[in-house]
Amino acid sequence: MNLPEHNEQGFQTYNGFVAIVGRPNVGKSTLLNQLLGQKVSITSKKAQTTRHRILGIDTEGPYQTIYVDTPGLHKDEKRAINRLMNRAASSSIGDVDLVLFIVEGTHWTEDDAMVLSKIQRANRPTMLIINKIDQVKDKGSLLPHIQKLSEQYEFVDIFPLSALSPESMPKLKSIVRPYLRAGIHFYPEDYVTDRSVRFMAAEIVREKLMRFTGDELPYSTTVEIEKYEQGANGIVHIHALILVEREGQKRMVIGNKGAKLKTVGAEARRDLEKLLDTQVNLQLWVKVKSGWADDERALRSLGYGED
Numbered sequence: 001m002n003l004p005e006h007n008e009q010g011f012q013t014y015n016g017f018v019a020i021v022g023r024p025n026v027g028k029s030t031l032l033n034q035l036l037g038q039k040v041s042i043t044s045k046k047a048q049t050t051r052h053r054i055l056g057i058d059t060e061g062p063y064q065t066i067y068v069d070t071p072g073l074h075k076d077e078k079r080a081i082n083r084l085m086n087r088a089a090s091s092s093i094g095d096v097d098l099v100l101f102i103v104e105g106t107h108w109t110e111d112d113a114m115v116l117s118k119i120q121r122a123n124r125p126t127m128l129i130i131n132k133i134d135q136v137k138d139k140g141s142l143l144p145h146i147q148k149l150s151e152q153y154e155f156v157d158i159f160p161l162s163a164l165s166p167e168s169m170p171k172l173k174s175i176v177r178p179y180l181r182a183g184i185h186f187y188p189e190d191y192v193t194d195r196s197v198r199f200m201a202a203e204i205v206r207e208k209l210m211r212f213t214g215d216e217l218p219y220s221t222t223v224e225i226e227k228y229e230q231g232a233n234g235i236v237h238i239h240a241l242i243l244v245e246r247e248g249q250k251r252m253v254i255g256n257k258g259a260k261l262k263t264v265g266a267e268a269r270r271d272l273e274k275l276l277d278t279q280v281n282l283q284l285w286v287k288v289k290s291g292w293a294d295d296e297r298a299l300r301s302l303g304y305g306e307d
């Protein structure tokens with residue numbers, strides 16, 4: 001592969017790593033998808049949707065920005081899965097060119113304070129992004145909140161926006177660009193993520209499970225792709241195994257006469273067909289494997305924490 005430091009027109013090229021950090025549910029993945037104009041990181045109303053570190057690659061002309069979407073940082077480290085998620089997120093902050101610290105409107109929690117203390121320790125250029133401003137009813141409260149936060153760290157910029165809207169993205173990108181360095185592009189220009197289609201397929205199934213099942217489920221569900229094969233006629237055959245911790249959860253995922261699993265399968269197939277641009281035959285199975293979320297070894301074998 002030819003990855004020159006100058007592009008075909010002979011211009012200098014630039015690259016840089018930008019970490020997106022914040023407590024769970026503030027909109028990190030939504031922002032990444034909006035920056036890329038494409039879904040690479042799954043989102044849901046439930047906290048802790050993102051479990052792995054995901055790279056989102058944005059190449060525009062000579063600029064290649066590599067965004068690192070991280071699991072939400074939070075204080076509860078009791079379960080092995082939470083410890084691994086926190087580790088993946090913390091290790092991203094140390095060696096990037098810029099950190100985007102996402103907070104939610106004027107809400108400020110202990111978890112936000114914990115993330116801020118990690119940022120203070122890492123001492124990297126950090127931009128504060130105040131997301132979900134569409135939900136801030138009392139706009140007058142925004143300014144004093146910004147003032148208070150700006151006293152706690154020398155942010156390179158403070159940017160209130162709504163990640164649900166593409167409107168602020170060009171401005172945000174123009175603020176990010178000066179932090180890129182002269183150098184080669186690490187990925188070809190048509191790459192939007194470093195993750196394999198297998199990984200994306202598992203994530204898409206997990207997103208639908210989180211969206212269509214009750215509150216109890218997300219923490220005890222994971223998805224393994226057992227088979228991923230392209231048939232002769234271009235159809236992609238995917239067999240996905242949904243692992244839950246208890247028998248009751250299995251019933252919940254399957255639903256009445258299999259209705260829930262059917263909805264999850266249909267929605268996931270739709271997204272997969274969009275992603276792969278071809279017909280997809282998706283088969284889902286549900287299996288009980290108790291204790292997997294507490295067992296670091298089992299988690300590693302499922303691909304957690306190796307980022």
Ligand SMILES: Nc1nc2c(ncn2[C@@H]2O[C@H](COP(=O)(O)OP(=O)(O)OP(=O)(O)O)[C@@H](O)[C@H]2O)c(=O)[nH]1
Pocket residue numbers: 022023024025026027028029030031042043044045046047048049050051070071072073131132133134135161162163164165
């Ligand atoms: N109203 C509003 N909702 C938003 C905005 N940005 C994100 N959301 C919603 O907030 C919820 C959480 O968004 P995510 O992008 O999954 O949040 P996250 O920070 O990646 O969450 P974790 O994976 O838990 O760390 C989703 O329901 C999003 O649709 C926004 O600007 N305005």
